[in-house]
Amino acid sequence: MNYLVYQSYGNKDILNECCYSILSLLKHGLNKKAVQVIIYTDQPGCFSFLPSEYIQFVVMDAITIEAYKGPHSFIHRLKIKVLEDCINRFDGNILYVDSDIYFLKPVDDLFTHITEHSFLMCNNEGAIHLKTNIVFDKFSVFIKKNKTYLEENTILIPQDVIMWNAGVIGFPSSKKKMIADVLNTNDIIFEKFRSHVVEQLSFSYQLQQNGMVQKSTDYVFHYWNFKEFRAILLEFFNHHRDKSSLETxxxxVDSIRPDLLIKPKMEYESLSFFRKNLRKLYGKNRWQLPAYTIGK
Known part of the structure; x- marks a missing residue:
C-alpha cells in the first residue's frame, strides 16, 4: 500500500493549507485501493467535508505534540516523530508532504520512484559549503568547527553535503533505522546549533547516506515562501465550506493556483538590491497579487 502523509495541527492557516492540498490531490483523481491519505492532526473535524474513504486520522493531543517537539520544543522535530510513528503503524511506501504542497499531477506515479535505495525529497537546494545564503553559511561553519563533536556521535557530515527541501519525503516503511538515524542526527546537532533547518539537513544527510534522492517538483509545487496565500485560502474556504459540494x-481549486499567484512576488525577489530600491524610490509597490475569482 502507498501512504500519503500529512501533519496538520493547531493553526487554522495550516489546516486550510492541508485541506487545499488534498483538494488539489483529488482534482487529479486518486486510486483509493492503491493510496491512502494519513493525517496526523489534533482537529480531525476540520477535514469532515473530505471523502472519508480516502483518509485515516492519527489524532495527536497537546501532550503528544509537545513530546514530539522534544526538550528544546523544536517544532520541526515533530515531523521526524510523526514519520517514526507512521512507519510503525503502516506497511508500504510512505510519501510525506507538508501542508503547503499543491499537486500538479496525479500522485500515483510519484510513488513508483520510491524503492529500498531510492528516496524522494522536494528539491535540491544546493551544497551548503557554497554558502549561497546566510543559513547555509552558518551551518557550514558549524560543521567545520564541530567536526570532533559530530564524529564522536558518528555523524560524518561532509562539508559539501547537499541540502534538500524537506517539504516532500518519500521512503519505504522498512527504513526504520534510517528514520531513527534522522532523529538522532537532528537531536545531536540541535543540542549545539539551534537552526530551523536542522531537521531538513538531518533528512538530507541520512537519505543520501542510504541511497539516491530524487526531486518531486515535476509533481508538486511547494509554496513555503508564500504566506500571503493563507489569506486567499481563508477567502476560498469561507466562500465554499458551508454551501458548496465537494465536487464544486x-x-x-485552480481558481487560486499558488504556482501562478506567486509569480509577481518571485519576480520581485529576483531583482537586485539596486532595482528594489528604485521601485521604493518611485513609490511603486514591491509586487502585487494577480487578479483571481473564487467560485466563478
Whole structure:
C-alpha cells in the first residue's frame, strides 16, 4: 500500500493549507485501493467535508505534540516523530508532504520512484559549503568547527553535503533505522546549533547516506515562501465550506493556483538590491497579487 502523509495541527492557516492540498490531490483523481491519505492532526473535524474513504486520522493531543517537539520544543522535530510513528503503524511506501504542497499531477506515479535505495525529497537546494545564503553559511561553519563533536556521535557530515527541501519525503516503511538515524542526527546537532533547518539537513544527510534522492517538483509545487496565500485560502474556504459540494470545491481549486499567484512576488525577489530600491524610490509597490475569482 502507498501512504500519503500529512501533519496538520493547531493553526487554522495550516489546516486550510492541508485541506487545499488534498483538494488539489483529488482534482487529479486518486486510486483509493492503491493510496491512502494519513493525517496526523489534533482537529480531525476540520477535514469532515473530505471523502472519508480516502483518509485515516492519527489524532495527536497537546501532550503528544509537545513530546514530539522534544526538550528544546523544536517544532520541526515533530515531523521526524510523526514519520517514526507512521512507519510503525503502516506497511508500504510512505510519501510525506507538508501542508503547503499543491499537486500538479496525479500522485500515483510519484510513488513508483520510491524503492529500498531510492528516496524522494522536494528539491535540491544546493551544497551548503557554497554558502549561497546566510543559513547555509552558518551551518557550514558549524560543521567545520564541530567536526570532533559530530564524529564522536558518528555523524560524518561532509562539508559539501547537499541540502534538500524537506517539504516532500518519500521512503519505504522498512527504513526504520534510517528514520531513527534522522532523529538522532537532528537531536545531536540541535543540542549545539539551534537552526530551523536542522531537521531538513538531518533528512538530507541520512537519505543520501542510504541511497539516491530524487526531486518531486515535476509533481508538486511547494509554496513555503508564500504566506500571503493563507489569506486567499481563508477567502476560498469561507466562500465554499458551508454551501458548496465537494465536487464544486475540487473544480474551483485552480481558481487560486499558488504556482501562478506567486509569480509577481518571485519576480520581485529576483531583482537586485539596486532595482528594489528604485521601485521604493518611485513609490511603486514591491509586487502585487494577480487578479483571481473564487467560485466563478
Amino acid at each position: 470545491m475540487i473544480q474551483d
